[in-house]
Amino acid sequence: MVDKSEIIFGVRAVIEAVEAGKEIDKILVKKDIQSDLSKELFTALRGKMVPVQRVPVERLNRVTRKNHQGVIAYVSAVTYQKVEDLVPFLYEQGKNPFFVMLDGVTDVRNFGAIARTCECGGVDAVVIPMKGSVSVNADAVKTSAGALHTLPVCREQSLNTTIKYLKDSGFRILAATEKGDYNYTQGDYTGPICLIMGSEDKGISAENLSLCDEWMTIPILGNIQSLNVSVAAGVLIYEAVKQRTPDKE
Ligand SMILES: C[S@@+](CC[C@H](N)C(=O)[O-])C[C@H]1O[C@@H](n2cnc3c(N)ncnc32)[C@H](O)[C@@H]1O
Numbered sequence: 085m086v087d088k089s090e091i092i093f094g095v096r097a098v099i100e101a102v103e104a105g106k107e108i109d110k111i112l113v114k115k116d117i118q119s120d121l122s123k124e125l126f127t128a129l130r131g132k133m134v135p136v137q138r139v140p141v142e143r144l145n146r147v148t149r150k151n152h153q154g155v156i157a158y159v160s161a162v163t164y165q166k167v168e169d170l171v172p173f174l175y176e177q178g179k180n181p182f183f184v185m186l187d188g189v190t191d192v193r194n195f196g197a198i199a200r201t202c203e204c205g206g207v208d209a210v211v212i213p214m215k216g217s218v219s220v221n222a223d224a225v226k227t228s229a230g231a232l233h234t235l236p237v238c239r240e241q242s243l244n245t246t247i248k249y250l251k252d253s254g255f256r257i258l259a260a261t262e263k264g265d266y267n268y269t270q271g272d273y274t275g276p277i278c279l280i281m282g283s284e285d286k287g288i289s290a291e292n293l294s295l296c297d298e299w300m301t302i303p304i305l306g307n308i309q310s311l312n313v314s315v316a317a318g319v320l321i322y323e324a325v326k327q328r329t330p331d332k333e
Contacts, residue, residue, distance in 0.1 A: 114154030196227025
């Protein structure tokens with residue numbers, strides 16, 4: 085369940101939130117909304133990169149019984165950052181950046197657990213897509229044990245474009261996939277890297293997988309085909325920690 089304090093409802097209230105520059109994860113709009121005020125909302129949203137979903141009114145009624153006027157906005161618990169701002173900043177600080185990208189992870193608890201491991205393992209940022217992904221709500225922050233209060237989260241329109249940008253910026257892209265035949269301990273995690281974890285159901289998209297420099301596979305000895313994504317992330321992030329900070333081992 086989403087913490088209700090993160091929800092803004094009513095067209096005017098949502099317009100004000102958008103205009104005030106609040107970080108909004110998504111907006112649900114009644115399918116056939118047509119009022120003048122709703123047109124004002126769409127004007128305010130122009131160029132803002134906020135995902136808008138048109139849904140049946142019943143869905144809105146399930147979120148709140150109050151008078152939502154066909155519009156509900158979910159306010160993010162964090163301020164998202166942009167990869168293109170963060171990468172130059174980290175290089176300027178003399179850092180050897182380590183990013184973790186989640187290609188469509190949808191379970192908020194997996195997301196929180198991965199964020200917690202990222203924070204513990206010195207990861208510089210988590211990258212998520214704008215659509216088809218968890219967003220940072222109160223449950224995610226809670227499961228992350230507060231890691232999401234400090235760990236930068238970048239939300240990007242296209243992961244594919246972001247991967248290309250990272251490659252051009254000197255990153256090696258490592259895919260976590262059970263489909264490879266390359267043991268993860270043989271991979272090279274030194275230098276600027278972005279580790280991509282796949283979604284719970286489909287894994288990493290074929291388009292993104294094809295851009296990866298190395299495929300990291302954790303051996304599976306039993307009958308179940310894959311590990312839980314947060315468990316796999318833990319194994320791989322700590323292999324990276326081992327290679328990147330050998331003196332701490
Ligand atoms: C539950 S798995 C996805 C399974 C999905 N059915 C598929 O076809 O890819 C979720 C993610 O965890 C990671 N993962 C799970 N098992 C792994 C393994 N043995 N080696 C490397 N990564 C693994 C991958 O990133 C995977 O995309």
